[in-house]
Amino acid sequence: MIKRMSLLSVLVLALAVMFMVSCEGPEGPAGAAGVAGADGADGADGADANVTCLGCHSEAKWTGIEAKYALSGHANPGALDYAGGRGSCTRCHSSEGFGDFVAGYDGEDIAYPSALSCESCHGNHTVLEGDISAPLATMDPVVLIVDPTMSIDLESSSNLCGTCHNSRRNGSYYEAIDSVWTEDVNGNDSLWIVPTGSVYISSSHAGPHYSSQLNTMKGIGGYGSTTETTHDNVGCVGCHMGASTDTEGGHTFAPNLANCTEACHGTVADIAVFAAEKHDAIKARMDAVAEALVTAGALTSDGAGHYTPAKNVVSQAVFEAFWNYRVMYQDHSYGVHNPGYYDEMLDEAEATLGL
Numbered sequence: 001m002i003k004r005m006s007l008l009s010v011l012v013l014a015l016a017v018m019f020m021v022s023c024e025g026p027e028g029p030a031g032a033a034g035v036a037g038a039d040g041a042d043g044a045d046g047a048d049a050n051v052t053c054l055g056c057h058s059e060a061k062w063t064g065i066e067a068k069y070a071l072s073g074h075a076n077p078g079a080l081d082y083a084g085g086r087g088s089c090t091r092c093h094s095s096e097g098f099g100d101f102v103a104g105y106d107g108e109d110i111a112y113p114s115a116l117s118c119e120s121c122h123g124n125h126t127v128l129e130g131d132i133s134a135p136l137a138t139m140d141p142v143v144l145i146v147d148p149t150m151s152i153d154l155e156s157s158s159n160l161c162g163t164c165h166n167s168r169r170n171g172s173y174y175e176a177i178d179s180v181w182t183e184d185v186n187g188n189d190s191l192w193i194v195p196t197g198s199v200y201i202s203s204s205h206a207g208p209h210y211s212s213q214l215n216t217m218k219g220i221g222g223y224g225s226t227t228e229t230t231h232d233n234v235g236c237v238g239c240h241m242g243a244s245t246d247t248e249g250g251h252t253f254a255p256n257l258a259n260c261t262e263a264c265h266g267t268v269a270d271i272a273v274f275a276a277e278k279h280d281a282i283k284a285r286m287d288a289v290a291e292a293l294v295t296a297g298a299l300t301s302d303g304a305g306h307y308t309p310a311k312n313v314v315s316q317a318v319f320e321a322f323w324n325y326r327v328m329y330q331d332h333s334y335g336v337h338n339p340g341y342y343d344e345m346l347d348e349a350e351a352t353l354g355l
Contacts, residue, residue, distance in 0.1 A: 158235030207326035
């Protein structure tokens with residue numbers, strides 16, 4: 001039998017449920033704030049950006065570099081006027097052409113070329129922190145123009161120099177000419193076959209071009225034995241740049257004897273005497289070879305010590321003597337780049353010409 005609950009019992013039960021559901025008291029007061037920790041040490045100040053840049057980009061620094069560069073052959077506007085825009089020449093005679101070549105393409109004529117300048121050899125910084133140095137357009141091993149299957153790596157910034165200072169032609173270029181178109185007095189053309197065992201010197205500019213320094217330094221390009229030199233371990237920059245005066249070294253690119261004596265050659269006075277004696281001895285031998293080549297019909301002379309290739313057919317032996325002379329003449333170091341190789345080329349030429 002179900003009993004009915006009294007009203008009092010119901011109230012007691014309801015109060016019991018309310019206390020079971022919510023028995024939490026009111027929130028107490030907040031506690032005291034904790035003590036703050038000590039500040040960490042300040043980091044070191046970074047270099048001021050303007051001061052860092054001005055180490056190289058100050059007006060005084062740039063004025064000095066530009067003054068030296070103006071003395072160099074690279075600043076010669078004649079090189080630009082003569083060949084700066086011609087497709088086969090522009091890679092080394094104009095700033096745009098050199099940039100194109102480094103980027104992987106060349107050979108196009110350039111309508112409005114500009115002269116070689118700072119931007120030709122130097123690019124933008126890839127990073128602006130740490131040991132910032134002047135960025136170079138390229139330091140890749142040099143692929144030889146006369147033999148694209150061969151490359152030379154000087155393992156330094158001298159590779160930039162070698163990019164242009166390597167021969168454009170070797171003797172085989174002229175040896176391959178087997179016929180010549182000639183014109184008689186009446187203006188009639190005829191094909192003349194170059195005799196077997198002879199070589200046609202086809203241009204008054206015949207030679208490796210004024211750029212055979214890298215080849216000569218490595219002992220290649222002429223006829224005779226190949227002889228390397230210790231200078232190929234030094235490269236170009238050590239002697240031609242390095243410490244500078246107002247007229248030598250640095251961006252004049254004219255060798256400063258002080259750069260050649262520090263590790264190898266004694267005092268400046270010693271090397272000056274030695275270099276003068278060697279220079280005079282090599283020049284005397286080269287002049288004697290040149291005079292003999294005039295007699296042999298391979299060179300012409302202006303009578304003042306300047307010799308020009310003669311457009312003519314000569315024997316293979318005479319051509320090889322002629323080519324060795326042109327390699328040395330267009331190297332323009334009178335043996336400094338590779339003394340042993342100069343001796344080899346001169347010995348070959350002198351033996352052929354009976355000197």
